[in-house]
Amino acid sequence: MAGGYRANSPHNQxxxxxxxALIYRLSLAHRRLEKEISREMQKAVPDDVxxxxxxxxxxxxxxxxxGFLPQPSTHRDRSMNGAV
Structure with a gap:
């Protein structure tokens, strides 16, 4: 299949x-912000701004x-809604 999509191509890898790497860096930044927020909230007079x-x-x-995670399906199983 010339020019077709290949899941294991070097480009895809x-x-x-x-x-x-991007997800990892974003996760680290999120954790760092969590710690900074926690530190700020523990101050006697936290800076609201x-x-x-x-x-x-x-x-x-x-x-x-x-945005990088698969979104949950909004489709419900009919049996859960009582429909047969």
């Missing part, structure tokens, strides 16, 4: 490695990470 900024960054990273 390179893409997977790059994707895994900084907390808000950190939480927005954390949410943006979470959204990016979820």
């Amino acid at each position: 390179k893409e997977r490695v790059v994707m895994h 900084r907390l808000s900024r950190l939480k927005k960054l954390r949410l943006a990273i979470k959204d990016q990470l979820q």
